[in-house]
Amino acid sequence: xxxxxxxxxxxxxxxxxxxxxxxxxxxxxxxxxxxxxxxxxxxxxxxxxxxxxxxxxxxxxxxxxxxxxxxxxxxxxxxxxxxxxxxxxxxxxxxxxxxxxxxxxxxxxxxxxxxxxxxxxxxxxxxxxxxxxxxxxxxxxx
Numbered sequence: 001x002x003x004x005x006x007x008x009x010x011x012x013x014x015x016x017x018x019x020x021x022x023x024x025x026x027x028x029x030x031x032x033x034x035x036x037x038x039x040x041x042x043x044x045x046x047x048x049x050x051x052x053x054x055x056x057x058x059x060x061x062x063x064x065x066x067x068x069x070x071x072x073x074x075x076x077x078x079x080x081x082x083x084x085x086x087x088x089x090x091x092x093x094x095x096x097x098x099x100x101x102x103x104x105x106x107x108x109x110x111x112x113x114x115x116x117x118x119x120x121x122x123x124x125x126x127x128x129x130x131x132x133x134x135x136x137x138x139x140x141x142x
Contacts, residue, residue, distance in 0.1 A: 030055075
């Protein structure tokens with residue numbers, strides 16, 4: 001039996017732990033898109049900005065270090081760069097539209113029993129499933 005599911009479990013535990021620590025230490029939700037948005041638009045100042053930059057550096061840096069030590073993970077992504085760019089732009093637009101991302105709404109919102117977080121997460125999952133149905137199974141692009 002393949003043990004690939006264990007990587008998802010480990011990753012989920014790491015994200016959940018990071019979210020809990022961030023909330024306990026700062027009293028704020030760990031939403032990656034909110035942290036990035038605050039750094040980009042300049043609304044995070046002083047220590048909050050430094051904290052957000054360090055968090056985002058870890059979010060990007062740890063997978064990079066993992067890749068250097070263990071090699072690339074098998075993702076089954078498309079090699080079509082245009083599709084990857086379009087997907088990234090759609091995700092970015094969606095996080096702004098929903099006022100948060102899956103780490104903010106899904107991990108932190110659901111764990112706090114936030115109706116807004118639960119609804120946003122259900123809509124994220126439905127949109128993802130519909131996207132795979134259309135772009136992989138109907139159009140064959142991914």
